[in-house]
Amino acid sequence: MSYEENYFDDNISFDDGLVEGRDFYMGNGYRVMTAGFLTRRGFCCANSCRHCPYWPKAQKGNTRLREK
Numbered sequence: 001m002s003y004e005e006n007y008f009d010d011n012i013s014f015d016d017g018l019v020e021g022r023d024f025y026m027g028n029g030y031r032v033m034t035a036g037f038l039t040r041r042g043f044c045c046a047n048s049c050r051h052c053p054y055w056p057k058a059q060k061g062n063t064r065l066r067e068k
């Protein structure tokens with residue numbers, strides 16, 4: 001096997017442990033993270049996630065959950 005064949009192996013799989021439907025769903029080709037996943041993660045990433053459960057929204061490191 002040559003270096004190129006080994007380096008550009010098409011059989012590489014990527015498993016980040018996320019479950020579609022529970023942790024995210026696909027929207028316009030992007031993973032949209034669910035509020036449940038974002039809450040379990042425990043902090044705000046400041047990316048203005050659609051289902052951000054933190055308040056105020058989009059403040060990096062924020063751990064205060066929105067009141068329902």
